Structure formats: structure tokens, C-alpha cells
Amino acid sequence: MSTVLETEKTPYLQVLNKDGDVVNPSLMPDLSNDTLRELMRRMVFTRIIDQRAIKLSRQGRLGFYAPAGGQEASMIGSQAALNKDDFILPGYRDIPQLLFHGWNLTQWILFSRGHQHGTAMPQDMHALLPQIIIGAQYAQTPGIAMAFKLRGEKRVAITYTGDGGTSQGDFYEGINFAGAFNLPAVFVVQNNQFAISVPVELQTAAETLAQKSVAAGIPGYQVDGNDILAMYAVTKEAVDRARAGNGPTLIEALTFRFGPHTMSGDDPTRYRTKELENEWEQKDPLVRFRKFLEQKKLWSEQDEEQVMEDAKNELNDALKQADAYPKMTIPSLIDSMFEVLPDSLKRQKSEYTGKEDA
């Protein structure tokens, strides 16, 4: 691998071509057959959950949802390169990474519906809830990473944004702070080429997004974001480098979202051509990896059906649990504002409980 600091043009890193053939053996990660199968299982699981989430959202059974279909390789390949105690600062589309880092489907459904308890992540899950303010997760990542460095913990902070997010000030401040303090952080840009309706060409005149790393003086790589093995390999190298005390990395994953921006009324046919969508369907990350595994006799139609069945059952169970979950209340909302409630809030709480001594 070489960085944009060393070459004129950012290299485009790929392990598998669209037929599932290994085109770059030197980048091929050393993964067991079980792990390879697990990566496929996670991608299929995510695709099914995504398809169901879109339907559930239309039925009003889910709230806010940003479809992830098409981006499974960049999301799951990068998350799989982490340790359990590494910390994820996700954007709002990055639900799959959280689900495989310890969030459960019930909490995700509660979060989507706007329930506070969806975001109370387990103590042993190291992640923040999806960030709505684009770029803020990049500004916070150096803080998490500096905490690990100060305590001498061999942990890494990883964060995600989209192509549009690279235009934010916080994007640059985040990578620059991490560089200046030599922090164990990995910054991922999932370039799905559209920020709602605005194509990446309108975000910047830069030829790649990975080369924005040059402005922070840190390594940057552009990766085939629909190639899970390339995403895993490049993220793993960045994570290892960070863990060894050698600073942050920026990774651009070139990918495409099959669905709309969010389920809140976005219609991608207004800004994307059928030709472009067809072109990217040919690059479906699941198809490519399935071909690779089938060639190695590691994946069958039966395996695939089993994952689909599991995903549907797990989601149905989670929906039942979420439906039965107690509703939020104003007093509990007030209680979550401060450790020690100011008198003014105590008074306001009593207005909702009808008790003076709230």
C-alpha cells in the first residue's frame, strides 16, 4: 500500500473483482474459513434487515431509518477489523456496525422510533448512538482516542461519515486534531456519491476524498467499498497502525446506496439515473463475495436461506419486545438531564407528577 503523500494519485485498493476473483493477493487478509462465512452471514443478515426496515418504515412501525443496502461491505468489513473494546462513533446510517458491536435489534427499533432507552447501550458496548449532526462524530473522535492514549490502553476509535460530510469543518478539524496529537483513530468516509441529491462532484473539486488526508498530514487510502475483503484488510492495517501508536488514517470507501437517502420522503429517482443504479447493481457487494465463497465451496443456497430465516425471526422477536416496551415519560426525561436536578427542573417535574416533592 502507498499513501497519497507518496504518490501522485491515491491508489484504488481492491482484493476481489466483481466476479469474485482475487485480483490483489498481496492485500488478501488472513481469515479463517469460519470468519469468511461469518462475514457473508453478516452481510446477508444486514441486507434482509434493511429490506424489512424499509417496509416497516412505510408501515409506520419504524421511525427514522437511513437505508444501508449496498454499503454492507464497507460497514461490515471495517467493523469486523475492530476489537470488542474499540470505540465506534457512527453516523446515522451506520446501524449495521453497531448491531455487530453489541447493540441489539430491540434497542435499534426503540432508537428509530425515538425512545430514549434505545440509546442506553450496554456497559460493555463501546459506541455512541448514531450522530445526526454531520461531522460532529469526527470532532469527538480525537477525544475518545486521546483518552485511550493517555491511559495507555491499546484501543482505537473509529468513526464514519459520508461523502457530503467531508465538506464540513468538523471533518477537517477531527482528522487534523488526530494527526497533531498522533492519536489512535480511524476515519472512514463512505462515499456513496450522493449527499441526498447532491453528487460528490458538487462537494469538492478534489479527485478523491482520500486525498483530503494530505491536509492533515495523515495516511489516506481509497478502497473499493463494495469489496468486503479490501475493506477489512485496509481497516485492519489502519487499526493495527493506530494500536501500535503510529497515528490515525483516513479511509475512503467507494460505494453506493441502493435505496433512498432516508425513509423520510426522499425519492432518489429525482437525482439518480436508472443507468447509474444498474451499473452499481452489477457491483453488489453480496454478489461478488458470494461468488468468491462459492468458488471455495464455503457458501450454499441453503446457507443463504438459513440466514434469511434467522434475520426474519430475530427481527420479529425484536419488534414484539419493542412494542411491549414501556413508553417514555416526561418525569424520566427530566431526570435524565442532570445528575443533580436544578430546583427549576424539580418544580417542572412536579408539574408532571402532581407531587410537590418530586
Added chain:
Amino acid sequence: MAQMTMIQAINNALDVELGLNKDVLVFGEDVGHNGGVFRATDGLQKKHGKDRVFDTPLAESGIMGLATGLAMQGFRPVPEIQFFGFVFEAMDEIAGQAARMRYRTNGRFTCPLVVRSPFGGGVKTPEMHADSLEGLFLQTPGVRVVIPSNPYDAKGLLISAIRNNDPVIFLEHMKLYRSIRAEVPEEAYTVPLDKANVVREGKDLTVIAYGAMVHTALKSADELAKRGVQAEVIDLRSISPIDIDTIVTSIKKTHRAMVVQEAQRSAGAAAEIIAQINEHAIYHLEGPVLRITPPDTVYPFAQIEDEWIPDSKQVLAGMDKALSL
């Protein structure tokens, strides 16, 4: 005990807390080797090390993002925004992020951080240095806002703020940094957050002020006393939340009130104070609650700031009016 200016008291508070708690971190632009543009952090890096007291790149949002991340991981960051007029750069990380962390994660993560920042007029600073922007954070759920008016309170309130487990905005009036000396204990002590302080007792009029206006109000009250009229002056200390109980107790005695602030009429805390007085003490009032403030303009260029900021004559005239209505 030692005689200290407010800047020395602040330096001493940081020194004491850095010594007592290894999770306390002090950082910002020029706070490390240089000891801060006002020397608030002078000597702290040398004493406590570069891992505890350090300089950052010049980017306020980055500084507050760093603080938010560190706070989420259990550190107690005390970041500095060099002048509070620059807070707009960091507005999302304070109001959009740190202030909401406990709520949005249902307590899984908290932000025990203190944003220290100088503000305040009367020292001929360039643009965007002196603006009184505390009102923005009075309107931000999830943060406390503290403004000390003297060295003793500055140290005690800053230690309380650092030990508090939620975000605190700690605003330091530049004109007060070196203009008063007071007895300040060398060891750690706290002044409670959320509590106002009656700095002058009186039975005829309640004057509510904070920051440099406390001293202006005290001067006016002394003038008023020459005529046999006694104003009670309350130093608010905490701008958010407002200690309405102390204010109401005073109004029950005086039956008249006014608010003095350095922020513009529609900014600051005055409107909120008056609204709360209306809710809690209207039947104890014999007249309307006035506010003495600068006009609703941008903070002026240095040449006219002394006319723009309320002085003791203007406050005295306000007192006369409040007593006559």
C-alpha cells in the same frame, strides 16, 4: 489565606484540582507553555506535565469535540475558549453535543467538563472579544452557566464546576481579572453552584446583578444609601439555573426589584429573571421590575464602550425610577 486577584484565584483553583484529581485536564489555545493569554494557566504545564495541561490546534469546535470525547471516557476536561465571542465556532459541540450527552445516552455517557472563557467589556478589546453571550446558554438545556464577580467566588465556583458531573460554562469577566484583590484560602474549598449571594443587605429595593455589574450596582447602592435608601444587591453567580428562591426572599422584604446586566436588553438573563419574578413573587411587588442594560446593538467598537455599558450613574437613575413607580 492569601491576597489574590481573580486571575490568580482561577489559576490556583486549576492548580489545586489538577493536584487532587488525575482525570482533570486543562487545554486550549496557548494555555500550555505560554500559560494562557491572561496567565490563567501560568506554570500549570510545568508543574503537572504536558499530558495534563496542553496546547491545541487553533480550532474551537475541535477543542470542544476533544473535550466531549475525553469527558465521555471519564476525564474531567477544563477546555478554554480564548474569548467567548469565539464560542459560535464551538456552538454545536457545546449546545448540540456535550449539553445533551447524558440525556441522549440515557446516562450511559456524561460530560463532566468545564468550558472556561473570558468575556466582558471595559478593557478596549477588538471585535468579538467582549460580547456577553451567556444568554445563549441560559437557553440551552443541559448546561449550567456560572459567572463569578470576585476572587473568592471564582476559586470556589470553579472547583465546584470541575467536580460537577455535567457541563458547566464558566465565564470570566476580563475587567475583573486584576481589578480586585481579596482573601482567598490556598487549599481547596467550594462555593455551591445554583446559588445566588446577597452581597449587600437592604430593605427598600432588590437589585439583581452578575459579573462586573455587581460592582457597578454596589457603587450605586452606596450612593443611594447616602439618602437613607437601602438597596439589597444580589450577586446571581449562577446564570443558569437562576436561584429564584433567594430573589423571592429578598423581594418579600423590599417589594421592589430591578435587574442590571452588561448584555443587551433582549440578551443575557434579565428577561428570564423578570419572568420568574412574575411567576413567583408578583403579589409582593409594589411596582414593575425594571432592567438596566445596554441597547440592542452589536457590542460596540472600543471608543464608545464606556458609554454603552451601564455605569453607576445610570444604575442609580434606574434605582430612583424603580423606587418611584
